[in-house]
Amino acid sequence: MFETAMLEFLVPGDLDDDGGCDIYDRDLLVFLVEVVEMVVIVSVLVVDRLNA
Numbered sequence: 001m002f003e004t005a006m007l008e009f010l011v012p013g014d015l016d017d018d019g020g021c022d023i024y025d026r027d028l029l030v031f032l033v034e035v036v037e038m039v040v041i042v043s044v045l046v047v048d049r050l051n052a
């Protein structure tokens with residue numbers, strides 16, 4: 001997935017090399033990104049349908 005690779009680039013899992021994850025939960029973060037993408041896609045489809 002391009003988005004996941006981009007997220008990996010923008011948000012490294014461990015910023016200070018202490019072995020822990022500085023982001024709360026990477027899987028949760030990826031899930032939230034996927035949800036936002038779905039909302040954007042659905043919104044675009046709805047607006048397109050309303051304008052048709």
